Amino acid sequence: MSVSTSPNFKENVHGALRDESLQRALGRLKTGFRDKRLAAIENLPEFEALRDQARDIKNHTLENLDHYLLTFEENVKANGGHVHWCADAEEARQVVAKICRDTNAKSVLKGKSMISEEIALNDFLEKQDLKVVETDLGEYIIQLRHEPPSHIIAPAIHVHKEEVADSFRETHKGRDPNRSLDEPRELLDEAREVMREHFFAADVGITGANFLIAETGTSVIVTNEGNGDLTQTLSRVHVAIASLEKVVPTLEDASSILRVLARSATGQEMSSYTTFSTGPRREGDLDGPEEYHVILLDNGRSNMLGTEFQDMLRCIRCAACMNHCPVYGAVGGHAYGWVYPGPMGSVLSPSLIGVDEAGHLPNASTFCGKCEEVCPMRIPLPKMMRHWREREFEKHLSPSSFRYGIKTWAFFASKPRLYRAVTGIASKVLAKMAGGKGRIAKLPLAGGWTDMRDFPAPEGKTFKELWAEKQAGKGDVK
């Protein structure tokens, strides 16, 4: 499985907050994703009802996951394809390597797949002497930079065009060293040209899957570039890698969920390409792959069923939660330290790599609730982060200062008179420290907070005092 730096979340965050280049890139989240999403859903009166429906479809599927997976398998086979059930990352990697060996593959093309990141497939295949090329532009850029993705649908969101140009000059040999690569268009044209050569030389094409359709044994990819299509069409062998919960019952069910996917992700009504692939090329077909394989990966998901984390299996990886998350917006994806960043990652990562490893992530939340508000599948992300915090506390994984702090607070909080007295004094002291500015730049024992931002000063009265005044004055107000 992909190596995580999640235990170093705090150090990662400090680095990210001081990284000016990253901060500039994150500033584009609003116009790039949030504004577009809003415009798209305002254009569709049924959007909220479609969210309910999408949630219900997935819930029904998860409640019958065994039956739908078996039907999917049966229909893939009936169409001449192969299904490989893989319990964990290692098994999935081995199966892909074996498919490559059995088909005498030298080169592997990749469409964008988060599951392939999850199982760290590229490094593994390269060790088997296979040439691996990512074909999605964003993935290609980070492959050249030897970096993991920092966003699940915009993997190179942290990279500036000047940095892309540097990578291209370094990698694309034999071109005029003085060529202009200043504009995104020039970069794209060069990438398109380079990638064409790879497309025509590919043996195995690996894609992810946004959906698996039980009714027909179909895998579906949703893309804008067309790279996934070329990857799976020009290669001799198409391998679709998907986790178990990607299955839906019917073509209609996939269509219903597609109506909320692109709108939530990029704010498009529909992505440029939605591709339904079933089996290998048919008799008489002039193009298309000769073999079709589906990797069905579990990697911890079956253990989430029937638990308080089952709802997470509804996730369709649209990235709306991270696009709207104040924490993601401040630190970016790499700080999270593993494949899935943002709120969905904070819930999913502890399930897949353990709360010991990823316990910091559910704590990286302001509980503003925005993630749940925008989730097209209505996943209660904040609630599930709280479940992880509880587990972390129960396992005594939270730091002793935190546990001591909570205990101290509990001591006062269970003695109302004492609590009122202490908080009353504290808020007056803090208000004095702010000196009328309403904020405090430096606070003893709270450097973790004030290093990066001001502490908002209390207005001189506690909530309880204000409440009491408000209640007393109630009779006067008409």
Add this chain to the structure above:
Amino acid sequence: MSSASNSTSRDAILGRIRKSLGRTAGDSAPRDVTERLASPKPNAVVPKRAQITHDQQVALFEKMATSVNATVSMVVSDDDIPREVARFLAEHNLPARVKTSPDAAVSGLPWSDTALEVTAGIAGPEDAVSVTPSFAGVAETGSLMLRSGADTPYTLNMLPDTHIVVLKTSDMVGTYEEVWARLREKEGHGNMPRTFLWVTGPSRTGDIEQTMQLGAHGPRRLHIVLVDDKQKTK
């Protein structure tokens, strides 16, 4: 390929799922599962946007397709298609060489009315323009429905810089659900072509600084020739 370890994992995974769901291996599928698979139906919520008259659907399709950077023109008969293709290529200063699908619906058009050099087959690196038929158009989002097959090779949809698609107005529907019903009617339930593709505008990417660029790896231009064949179908 089905290795021993693979079948062990299959059993283990299914075992864990069944345990979580409180089921055992022999349990037959509940009726709502078998019915859903045996006779798939549209889900309750389908946007009303495209539940309009056929003429309005054609107009909506044009509006939606144009909004995602496709271009659309209308001709009144099949015989006009080659001239429209030639006009479009000349207007955009594109090569006068075209690769069509082997499907007679496009390869059999009166191409000799034009000066275009036309061949039929799969797309190769040298093909800059393709002309393909379509299975249907969906008004809801201005999406083209393209199916692969012996007469409709898939590479024509993706490799050429310019993709020209012929869509008959009699093949215009409102929603995706109507497309699936048509496909089942034509192919039989559960039968899919190797690839069934929804195309909504030309290829694009926002991967460099979130700046939208057309023509990432697929076509830079998508031109749709609508053929008004309503009169014939009435």
